[in-house]
Amino acid sequence: MHTFLTIKETQNWLLNLKKQGKTIGFVPTMGALHQGHLSLIERSNNENDISVLSIFVNPLQFNEKSDLDKYPRTIKQDIDKLKSVHCDVLFAPSTEEIYPAQGLGGEEKQSPLYNLGGLDTLMEGLHRPGHFQGVCVVVKKLFDIIKPTKAYFGEKDFQQLVIIRHMVKTLELPVKIIPCPIVRESDGLAMSSRNVLLKAEERKNASQIYATLSSAKEKRKSSSVTDIKKWVEIQINKTPFLKLEYFEIVNSETLSPVQTWEEATCLRACVAVKAGAVRLIDNIAI
């Protein structure tokens, strides 16, 4: 596996391959890799000549500096994991490499750059103002650098996936976005780099998030949207160490919350929960 820290090295290496007409699969990440990330690389390996994974903890998408500071960084283990799944290229730039002007993105943080059609004002967007603008700024930069044929995103971050698709469509970017299923721990908890931050009791109780989502899906047959929303709130909040931030049942394409089952054919139930000090998100097709 080649590891590149600069844009120039990465582009030089990829240039020859592009001339030969090779296809490039790209997986943007923030590192602290787990099987969820690796599943994206495996899918990319199956569908492309070359797979590139980036590790960049993007300051622009964090709302609190403390969250950015405590975000796990495990580059040595990440490299071993990437070699084990035959990733071709790791691109691991510094903050200055991606944001040369002000180091932290400076002006880019002040004004929204992308019209995300309101998709960024719901759910995560309400609780993390500016988060998706930050995500779009970095993903667009990374697409410009790598120029991938296909890019792989996990359904774990369902709203992010919908927003990236929207950006690619409206800017007419020449990349195909490939959604990938959520990889879970054996007790159902969605794999996340943040899971290592959970204390033992929080980790144990965090399995209730997926258990509750799965039961909500079952209940669809017999309950109204409103009743399920109330039920989920009670279930999560009665679990020690868990506090519900939001639970929404939304149209999978527009992300608009629905009040009745008839409002859309494809629905997604999305949840954000605080487990102690750690914020976890999950979702399920319902």
Ligand code: AMP
């Ligand atoms: P992150 O490093 O958290 O920014 O995630 C990088 C990519 O991996 C995103 O497209 C995520 O949606 C995806 N991802 C993270 N966790 C999982 C998971 N448990 N299953 C599938 N994809 C995931």
